[in-house]
Amino acid sequence: MALRCKSLITSFAFLAMTGCTIIPGSHYEGIESNEKTQNLEQELEKVNIQLIDSALIAQQKQLQPKIKAPSSLTSIDTSNYEYKLGVGDVITIGVWDHPELTIPAGTQRTAEFDGFRVQENGTITFAYAPNVQAAGKTIPQVRKELVTRLSRVIEEPQVDVKIVAFKSQKAYVTGEVKQPGVYPITETPLTLIDALNQAGGLSNAADWRTVTYIHDGKTETIKLDNFYTQGDISQNRLLRHGDIVHVNRNDKQSVYVLGEVKRAGLVKLNRYGLSLADALSSSGGLNENTSDANGVFVLRKRNLERDGILADIYQLHAKNITALVLAEQFELQPQDIVYVTSAPLARWNKVLSLLLPSVQAVDVIDTSVTAVN
Template sequence: MAQRYKTFIASACFLAMSGCTIIPGGHFEGLKQGEQTENLEKELAKVNIQLIDSALISQQKDLNKKTAAEIGASNSSKNIAGLDLSNYEYKLGVGDVLTIGVWDHPELTIPAAVQRTAEFDGFRVQADGTITYAYAPKVPAAGKTVAEVREELVKRLSRVIEDPQIDVKVVGFRSQKAYVTGEVKKPGVYPVTETPLTLIDALNQAGGLNERADWKTVTFTRGNETEVIRLDDFYSKGDISQNRLLQHGDIVHVTRNDQRNVYVLGDVKRAGTVEVNRYGLNLAEALSEVGGIDERSADANGIFVLRKRDLEKDGVIADVYQLHAKNVAALVLAEQFELDPQDIVYVTSAPLARWNKVISLLLPALTTVDRLQDIDNQ
């Protein structure tokens, strides 16, 4: 069946090259007629064509289950049960402010004032990384935990006070910050404190993602290294390995979902783009978003999905899926067929002849769109 479709498509390419453009603006400049026809014949030989049927849907589901199982196995092999925060201890830095109190020695404790805050009256970690307290000058604090600073103060004050009971608290976290930018409701700077701050925590503090956020490509930058966090895998598949414990200077950036669209063209009520949200998008939803197919002219057996592939990696330029939608069962298949971002859905008025002309325009369009996106990203 696939070979038969390819034969029809290849033969129809010559008609498509005659200047009968199906999509407005679909003509591509810069190629001569003979050169364009020859190139398209070669490209069409690298197209996979499949029917959207129960077997394909089952294959999709099995692939999703396999991916989820691989994530679970990966987490298990790494002994990942979530971020281990049980041993987390905040390390002081320059600019942090401490309050220090000594029990039974009020002369060593700054009294609270109505007009002043504890941070105002506290002891700030100086540029040299130290704090100075009564009988304890130049106590190293930067890079130390509160417990370590308390231990050092007890050691020094023991010279003048018998068995000093000292209380040390951080009242101003000023030395360490993480940044949340991009498509969140409250982008900004968030302090790293004695309470562990994870990537998910930071996004929640930023009010969560807004409507234009891309759930799949959240970037996490630490120093000179940047990695992509698949936030959708965290929420939908329980992939806890996507979470991170934030440190000073970390940047979490949520990109826009400009490229997370599906294009619906052809004999539909309102041709255009449909957004793929965090919950995904199936073929039935995409057609519904554009008002459905035009029943006066569209052929229900001519619903196609064009999906780009990596030619260098797979040896295939695109996958083409066809839905025979003239029976009720097809509606169930359309509801179960998940679309990927940048898919092109095309509804023909004649299942083969019209599609043969259109595919000759859509195939080079995939390359053109990629080039434009590459230019935008530079």
């Protein structure tokens, strides 16, 4: 966080020197046109400018992902799941009415200690049944092989086989969970959600929206937020040996609130979202002495090469009482910049041209933070 704040200060100090004043309490009076300002004004052609009104709010709601009906979701089918033994697994073997073939449990020993470990060559050795292939086999398959071997010396042997230690297969949960570590794959199916729960759940610094899932060298982004908020169980996965579940930090799950507010800075998004009203409230509200209530802007960066647009800029006329309702319904996105201008607001094109470098400033900050991490 210290590095992030330092990067913010450095970036905004640079912007201030180039004529983009974004420090609370600043004013635009007396700014003279120069070459840099003219170039910035030309960038307005690449900016999509909209007012925050009821039509825009309705458009936002239409673009929100629709919650799928439960019948359309694909769940994990575990009905045919069978655990296959591997090297290092430990099993116990009991033969009914033949105690001489069963190792008695000692008071100071465990079932794992007295059990039969699958050796490096994938076999186990039992009385009258040497070198039974176990690796890659299920418990019913191993039991069947033992019955076949023991039938040569015992009439209709009844054999009981159990796994007492799962050592051969494991999945990894890393990143921002409370208990990152290695979790065994057992005879009970282990799903991605199960693994996160076993790891204690997400930490306070976790990005709850997505997690990274790596299987057989292929990386997939799991929309965790869809699972929790919409019940989209198609986002769940059945974990196999060697799978990795990584939870990223939520460093980018925040917005910047700048300008004429009482406490400028970062405001974190939570898993329930963040409205424009929430962001302004978290910053102490508008500065009544210096702010222009009609000059509340939200800057949202776009992909210039893909969309042909540098940024979307939304303006809220906060002097109108209905603006409070609009601000409460306007949902912010990660890395948005909320900027409140000083009073009076004259020549709004000039103000917007001065705000545009703030979009590039976010890139500078993210690049420096990512390089260090």
